[in-house]
Amino acid sequence: MRKSMSITLQDIAEQAHVSVTTASKVINDKASEIRISPKTRDLVLTVAKRVGYKPNPFAQSLRTKKSRSFGVVVAEMRNPYFGAIISGIEQASIARGYYPLISSLENNFGEEKACVEVHRANRAAGILFAGTVFRLEEGILHQLAEDNIPVVFIGNKVEALRIPYVDVDNVKGAFLATEHLIKLGHRRIGLILGPDEIPASAKRWKGYKRALEEYGVQYDKRWVEQETQLRSDPGSGYSAMMRFLERDPPTALCTFNDQYALGAIRAAVEKGLTIPQDLAVVGFDNIAAAAYYSPPLTTVEQPMLEMGKIAANMLIDAIEGTLKEERSFVILEPKLIIRKSCGAGP
Amino acid sequence: MRKSMSITLQDIAEQAHVSVTTASKVINDKASEIRISPKTRDLVLTVAKRVGYKPNPFAQSLRTKKSRSFGVVVAEMRNPYFGAIISGIEQASIARGYYPLISSLENNFGEEKACVEVHRANRAAGILFAGTVFRLEEGILHQLAEDNIPVVFIGNKVEALRIPYVDVDNVKGAFLATEHLIKLGHRRIGLILGPDEIPASAKRWKGYKRALEEYGVQYDKRWVEQETQLRSDPGSGYSAMMRFLERDPPTALCTFNDQYALGAIRAAVEKGLTIPQDLAVVGFDNIAAAAYYSPPLTTVEQPMLEMGKIAANMLIDAIEGTLKEERSFVILEPKLIIRKSCGAGP
DNA sequence: ATGAAAGCGCTAACAG
DNA sequence: CTGTTAGCGCTTTCAT
Numbered sequence: 001m002r003k004s005m006s007i008t009l010q011d012i013a014e015q016a017h018v019s020v021t022t023a024s025k026v027i028n029d030k031a032s033e034i035r036i037s038p039k040t041r042d043l044v045l046t047v048a049k050r051v052g053y054k055p056n057p058f059a060q061s062l063r064t065k066k067s068r069s070f071g072v073v074v075a076e077m078r079n080p081y082f083g084a085i086i087s088g089i090e091q092a093s094i095a096r097g098y099y100p101l102i103s104s105l106e107n108n109f110g111e112e113k114a115c116v117e118v119h120r121a122n123r124a125a126g127i128l129f130a131g132t133v134f135r136l137e138e139g140i141l142h143q144l145a146e147d148n149i150p151v152v153f154i155g156n157k158v159e160a161l162r163i164p165y166v167d168v169d170n171v172k173g174a175f176l177a178t179e180h181l182i183k184l185g186h187r188r189i190g191l192i193l194g195p196d197e198i199p200a201s202a203k204r205w206k207g208y209k210r211a212l213e214e215y216g217v218q219y220d221k222r223w224v225e226q227e228t229q230l231r232s233d234p235g236s237g238y239s240a241m242m243r244f245l246e247r248d249p250p251t252a253l254c255t256f257n258d259q260y261a262l263g264a265i266r267a268a269v270e271k272g273l274t275i276p277q278d279l280a281v282v283g284f285d286n287i288a289a290a291a292y293y294s295p296p297l298t299t300v301e302q303p304m305l306e307m308g309k310i311a312a313n314m315l316i317d318a319i320e321g322t323l324k325e326e327r328s329f330v331i332l333e334p335k336l337i338i339r340k341s342c343g344a345g346p
Numbered sequence: 347m348r349k350s351m352s353i354t355l356q357d358i359a360e361q362a363h364v365s366v367t368t369a370s371k372v373i374n375d376k377a378s379e380i381r382i383s384p385k386t387r388d389l390v391l392t393v394a395k396r397v398g399y400k401p402n403p404f405a406q407s408l409r410t411k412k413s414r415s416f417g418v419v420v421a422e423m424r425n426p427y428f429g430a431i432i433s434g435i436e437q438a439s440i441a442r443g444y445y446p447l448i449s450s451l452e453n454n455f456g457e458e459k460a461c462v463e464v465h466r467a468n469r470a471a472g473i474l475f476a477g478t479v480f481r482l483e484e485g486i487l488h489q490l491a492e493d494n495i496p497v498v499f500i501g502n503k504v505e506a507l508r509i510p511y512v513d514v515d516n517v518k519g520a521f522l523a524t525e526h527l528i529k530l531g532h533r534r535i536g537l538i539l540g541p542d543e544i545p546a547s548a549k550r551w552k553g554y555k556r557a558l559e560e561y562g563v564q565y566d567k568r569w570v571e572q573e574t575q576l577r578s579d580p581g582s583g584y585s586a587m588m589r590f591l592e593r594d595p596p597t598a599l600c601t602f603n604d605q606y607a608l609g610a611i612r613a614a615v616e617k618g619l620t621i622p623q624d625l626a627v628v629g630f631d632n633i634a635a636a637a638y639y640s641p642p643l644t645t646v647e648q649p650m651l652e653m654g655k656i657a658a659n660m661l662i663d664a665i666e667g668t669l670k671e672e673r674s675f676v677i678l679e680p681k682l683i684i685r686k687s688c689g690a691g692p
Numbered sequence: 693a694t695g696a697a698a699g700c701g702c703t704a705a706c707a708g
Numbered sequence: 709c710t711g712t713t714a715g716c717g718c719t720t721t722c723a724t
Contacts, residue, residue, distance in 0.1 A: 008701055019711045024703060035709055054467050058413075059701035062404040062716050069447075069468075077436075078429040078634065087423050090449060099468055101415075102448045103436060121400050122415075122445055234638035259635065266638045288424060289605065292580035292612045294640045354717055365695045370719060381693060405717035408700050 007051045016040075016047045023048075027055070061123065069099040070315060071119030073112060075131035077104035079232055080287040081257065081304060085130050085154060088308020096316050100128070116140050120149070125319045128311055130154040133197040133230065150318035154311045156199055164318065164328035166311045170200045173300040173334035174207030174254060177282045180298070180336055181252040182215045184343075186280060189217070190250030192240040192260055193226040201226070201256070204284070208254060223250055227260075237263030245271050251279065252342070258283040258290045258299055265293070265341075276343030286337050295340035303332050353397045362386075362393045369394075373401070407469065415445040416661060417465030419458060421477035423450035425578055426633040427603065427650060431476050431500060434654020442662050446474070462486050466495070471665045474657055476500040479543040479576065496664035500657045502545055510664065510674035512657045516546045519646040519680035520553025520600060523628040526644070526682055527598040528561045530689075532626060535563070536596030538586040538606055539572040547572065547602070550630075554600060569596055573606075583609030591617045597625060598688070604629040604636045604645055611639070611687075622689030632683050641686035649678050 009027070013020045018040060026036055026044040047053075061067045072089060074082045086102060093100050101122060103115045112132055119127055126149055133156070141161055144151055153165035174191075181189050191208050193201045205224070212219045225240040237260030244250060245267060255261040261283035268279050275281060275295055283290055283299035290297040310330055317323035355373070359366045364386060371380050372390040393399075407413045418435060420428045432448060439446050447470060449461045458478055465473055472495055479502070487507060490497055499511035520537075527535050537554050539547045551570065558565045571586040583606030590596060591613060601607040607629035614625050621627060621641055629636055629645035636643040656676055663669035 006701095009703095010701075020702080021704090021712080022710060024701095025710090028703080037709060040709080056408070056701050057468055058404045058408040059716090060703080062402070062408055062700090062718090063702045063704085065716075067404075077433050078426055080424055080426060080429070083424040083426070083429050086448075087450060090423075094449070094464060099447055099464070101445055102432075103440070104433060118440060118445070122403055233634050238638065262635060262638045266640060266642070269640055288579050289608060289635070292584065292608045294612060294615055296612070352717095356717075366718080367695055367697095367720085368693085370717095371694090374719080383693060386693080402717050405700090406719080408702090408716090409718045409720085411700075 006056065007053050008056065009053075011051060012044060012047050012053055015051070016043045018044060027053070067123045067125040068097060069101055069122070069124060070126040070128065070319065071115070071122070071124040072100045072102045072128045072130065073115045073119070073132055074102065074104045075133070075230075076232060077102075079259070080289070081232075081285050081302075082130060084287070084304035085308040085311075088305040088310075089128065089130075089312040090308075091305075092309040092312035093316065096313070098125075098312075098316055098319075100312070113140055116144070124149070126150040126152075126315045128152055128154065128315050129156065130308075130311075131156055131198075150315060150323075152311050152315045152318065154307055159199070164314050164323065166307050166314065166330045166332070167200075168302040168307070168332050168334050170203035170334075171207035171210065173284060173302070174204035175211045176207075176334060176336045177254045177284070177300050178208045178211035179215070180282060180338070180342065181254070181280060182211060182217060184252070184280060186250075186252035187217055188250040188252070189223060190244055190253040191224040192237060192253065192255045192264060193224060194232065194236075194256040194260075195226065195228050195230055197230065204254075204256065222247070227256070232257060232259060234259045234263030234266065236260055237265075238267045240264065241267035249273075249279070253279060253281040255281060255283050258285045258287045258293075258297060260284075261290075261297055261299070261341075262293060276341055280342035282342060290337075291339065293341070298339045298341045299337050301335045301337050307332060352402065353399050354402065355399075357397060358390060358393050358399055361397070362389050364390060373399070413469045413471040414443060415447055415468070415470060416472040416474065416665065417461070417468070417470040418446045418448045418474045418476065419461045419465070419478055420448065420450045421479070421576075422578060423448075425605070426635070427578075427631050427648075428476060430633070430650035431654040431657075434651040434656075435474065435476075435658040436654075437651075438655040438658035439662065442659070444471075444658075444662055444665075446658070459486055462490070470495070472496040472498075472661045474498055474500065474661050475502065476654075476657075477502055477544075496661060496669075498657050498661045498664065500653055505545070510660050510669065512653050512660065512676045512678070513546075514648040514653070514680050515677050516549035516680075517553035517556065519630060519648070520550035521557045522553075522680060522682045523600045523630070523646050524554045524557035525561070526628060526684070526688065527600065527626060528557060528563060530598070530626060532596075532598035533563055534596040534598070535569060536590055536599040537570040538583060538599065538601045538610060539570060540578065540582075540602040540606075541572065541574050541576055543576065550600075550602065568593070573602070578603060578605055580605045580609030580612065582606055583611075584613045586610065587613035595619075595625065599625060599627040601627060601629050604631045604633045604639075604643060606630075607636075607643055607645070607687075608639060622687050626688035628688060636683075637685065639687070644685045644688045645683050647681045647683050653678060 009023045013023045227236040241264035283297045286299045286301035359369045573582040587610035629643045632645045632647035
């Protein structure tokens with residue numbers, strides 16, 4: 001009698017008077033494909049249930065050289081946008097019997113390499129990158145590809161490589177935001193972008209320009225401000241807005257995300273403007289808090305939870321070798337959520 | 347020559363012309379305690395470095411029956427408070443060569459059991475609970491204890507059990523907040539508490555009463571409102587504040603956390619009050635966004651990152667059997683951060 | 693100081 | 709339909 005060790009196939013085999021092999025076969029044979037007598041099957045299953053058998057994942061992985069956990073590298077855990085994505089990833093993977101190992105870069109961008117090292121050391125079966133930026137180390141992606149470790153991106157694609165990814169339609173999102181402002185009568189519409197390294201910046205810029213063009217509003221570079229810092233906190237929106245305020249400010253504003261919007265609003269209010277009378281602002285993401293900002297924020301919603309779920313399922317498919325090329329690139333629809341931060345026009 | 351498999355001790359042994367045993371000894375012998383000739387040691391180490399050897403954690407765990415990963419069960423991943431704690435956990439554990447498996451309850455409170463199941467199936471070496479509530483299943487804790495799987499709590503203790511935990515001094519935090527308001531001249535000070543299941547509620551209530559008493563302000567139950575819902579979003583603060591507003595509102599308000607504060611402010615503003623002139627409000631936590639609320643929020647800071655780090659280190663110590671009783675209960679100091687949401691008095 | 697051998701729990705050929 | 713055998717990569721006696 002083992003001390004208080006966990007229950008093994010051995011135990012089941014003994015109690016059911018069958019071999020370990022048979023026990024293993026029964027347990028692993030979900031679809032009843034292997035020919036085992038119903039009697040034996042039932043017996044083994046009953047014993048397994050009775051003793052509360054849980055396969056030892058270390059032994060399984062050692063033997064099969066397959067792991068049921070995968071790595072998740074996320075830009076900033078503290079950002080609610082990523083929090084929601086992680087929730088989605090988690091829900092989907094647990095449902096399929098996989099376990100995400102989450103690691104975040106926080107302010108240490110450029111540490112993608114270190115994170116990947118950790119996941120590789122843990123024999124992650126695949127890696128999910130959310131909002132990461134490969135400033136220096138694109139090489140690690142080739143390395144991963146060589147070693148047959150699947151990767152999927154969320155909200156960020158490395159253009160040169162054909163890697164599965166899921167994202168929201170950024171140009172459409174920015175288009176929606178800008179269009180809303182134009183229809184409200186605004187002509188001097190500011191745009192606060194994230195840093196260049198984030199591909200979404202360029203796409204949102206594009207959507208913004210497209211809306212201007214479509215509605216015959218003159219594009220002017222002086223209405224666009226860009227953050228250079230990668231951290232995505234309200235401070236970014238604050239300082240960008242301050243720069244607008246020091247020259248001649250726009251009457252409306254598209255911001256890179258809800259946190260930027262919060263910061264931008266703060267800056268405007270500090271300079272004596274009121275929202276939305278003096279400045280209409282629209283955010284991006286629709287994080288939970290946005291509905292409670294003062295004023296409640298009109299914003300472009302991204303389906304974060306769903307993005308996380310889809311990405312996790314894609315990665316797991318890739319791990320299991322069933323991911324089809326045509327399902328490898330999914331772009332979700334953004335949705336304009338109208339609240340109070342744009343009022344009824346300038 | 348193996349196909350493109352990972353490098354094993356075997357490979358090192360061959361290349362260094364030593365036995366696998368020797369290779370293993372050298373690799374595991376950080377402190378040079380085992381008698382191995384310096385020459386052999388150097389040789390093995392050199393080869394290991396050259397081929398980029400990474401031990402296979404599955405084999406290690408299978409053999410030693412010890413795992414280097416532990417579970418983290420967190421109440422709500424989307425909440426920035428927990429995001430910060432997770433960051434701390436992660437930083438500390440990676441530094442010690444451990445890997446946190448994070449799972450969250452989100453809105454499914456009462457699913458602690460399912461989460462724990464998952465972690466046990468993965469052979470987690472220990473479990474960290476952050477902000478979780480054991481409404482139904484306190485039994486799983488006994489189970490864990492029986493099976494010798496260490497547990498530590500963050501921000502929440504199950505009173506009956508002597509389980510290591512780290513938290514902020516909640517009564518002091520609430521005291522600080524209330525005292526600040528009293529010193530500003532307020533007498534009708536509202537308190538919005540979280541649900542009963544969260545032990546911090548009772549503690550903060552205590553701190554609030556203590557401050558009132560110390561400064562000779564009459565305590566009145568009608569100034570306290572409590573949320574019943576476990577989800578900690580701005581909506582909770584919003585509805586609680588609305589209840590105050592329908593009777594006679596206080597002139598100042600202590601809220602359960604910054605998100606509650608955001609919601610409460612929104613409710614007050616909707617009813618035509620201005621902050622801080624008509625209502626002074628103080629939050630709790632000091633999440634990153636709090637500095638950018640309108641007005642910037644005066645709040646009680648919790649050292650979330652540090653709490654995460656400390657807890658992770660405690661758990662790892664417990665896993666390794668070196669956690670001392672006297673270091674098992676740590677209460678950190680809260681700190682009042684004064685910004686604009688309380689103005690200069692009523 | 694070094695190595696041979698055994699075995700952790702599981703799965704996969706291969707027999708029977 | 710079932711069992712025997714072997715081995716994944718590692719650590720751990722126990723010899724030498």
